[in-house]
Amino acid sequence: MIAAPVIAPRVRVAVTDAHEGPVYLAEANALLFTSVRRGTRVAIRRLDLDSGIVTTVVEDANAANGMALDRQGRLLVCEQGTLGSPARLTRLDLRTRRSETLVDAVAGRPLSSPNDVTVGPDGAIWFTDPSYGHVQGFRPAPQLPDGAYRFDPVTGNVAAVPWEFDKPNGIALSPDGSKLYVSDNGEPHHLLAFDVTARGATNGRVLAVGTPEHPDGLKADRDGRLYASAAHGLQVFAPDGAELGGIALPGAVNFAFGRHGRLYVTTDTAVWAVDPKGL
Numbered sequence: 001m002i003a004a005p006v007i008a009p010r011v012r013v014a015v016t017d018a019h020e021g022p023v024y025l026a027e028a029n030a031l032l033f034t035s036v037r038r039g040t041r042v043a044i045r046r047l048d049l050d051s052g053i054v055t056t057v058v059e060d061a062n063a064a065n066g067m068a069l070d071r072q073g074r075l076l077v078c079e080q081g082t083l084g085s086p087a088r089l090t091r092l093d094l095r096t097r098r099s100e101t102l103v104d105a106v107a108g109r110p111l112s113s114p115n116d117v118t119v120g121p122d123g124a125i126w127f128t129d130p131s132y133g134h135v136q137g138f139r140p141a142p143q144l145p146d147g148a149y150r151f152d153p154v155t156g157n158v159a160a161v162p163w164e165f166d167k168p169n170g171i172a173l174s175p176d177g178s179k180l181y182v183s184d185n186g187e188p189h190h191l192l193a194f195d196v197t198a199r200g201a202t203n204g205r206v207l208a209v210g211t212p213e214h215p216d217g218l219k220a221d222r223d224g225r226l227y228a229s230a231a232h233g234l235q236v237f238a239p240d241g242a243e244l245g246g247i248a249l250p251g252a253v254n255f256a257f258g259r260h261g262r263l264y265v266t267t268d269t270a271v272w273a274v275d276p277k278g279l
Helices: none
Strands: 010-015 018-025 030-035 044-048 054-058 064-069 075-079 088-092 099-103 117-119 125-129 147-151 158-160 168-173 179-184 190-196 201-209 218-220 226-229 233-237 243-248 254-257 263-266 270-274
Touching: 018 044, 018 075, 018 254, 018 263, 018 270, 030 064, 064 117, 075 117, 075 125, 099 147, 117 168, 125 168, 147 168, 168 226, 179 218, 218 254, 226 254, 233 263
Parallel strands: 018 064, 168 218
Antiparallel strands: 010 270, 018 030, 030 044, 044 054, 064 075, 075 088, 088 099, 117 125, 125 147, 147 158, 168 179, 179 190, 190 201, 218 226, 226 233, 233 243, 254 263, 263 270
């Protein structure tokens, strides 16, 4: 049973082709995001939330999708790749614009098309790698099963999250880093939970069921509540999977938390600011 969404206070901040990977930059009060893919071309853009001005950070970001900041403030980018360029997880220094590859293969087999990424309190990097690039015709046939992984940036070790995923998409951690959440957009549409250990994840289970073709974007707030993009906007779940309600914003793709718990939501045609208080 899907709870009826509420109409939360919202403001259209900018009209722009904001698709995925929203990342809030607190010091600058700005939002980074990846543009709608045109063929295989995707840009990383920056929205100044004070002025509403949109600028381009990277003109061609190798079909980039999800993004996150690491513990040092560097930008982690899920580059889906193309038929001619490899899929990879990269790290971009926003000051120097220098980019480096962190992961492009697992056990010698190339990544398929990394989708989303998050970082734990210990600095470990978690990311999903579905085969959407091949399904959508801009990547070769996958050599790895659809999966999710933990990358240790200190040792370089990559460990798979033990689960038979269909189309793993969004990924998030609880505030204390003890729980990992993955949204699987395959059949059925599940929100999955795992216990996090020092080396990876264990005890996978279905936490909740999403709407058709969702959940996609996934984040946890300071209280541990889970927000997931849905057909109507956003669904909100308690840490135990009980649905608490939703926020009506059709077209929502992904989102990031900003100041005072405000949500910045990308919808392919605009960025919206939503106040979820009182939900």
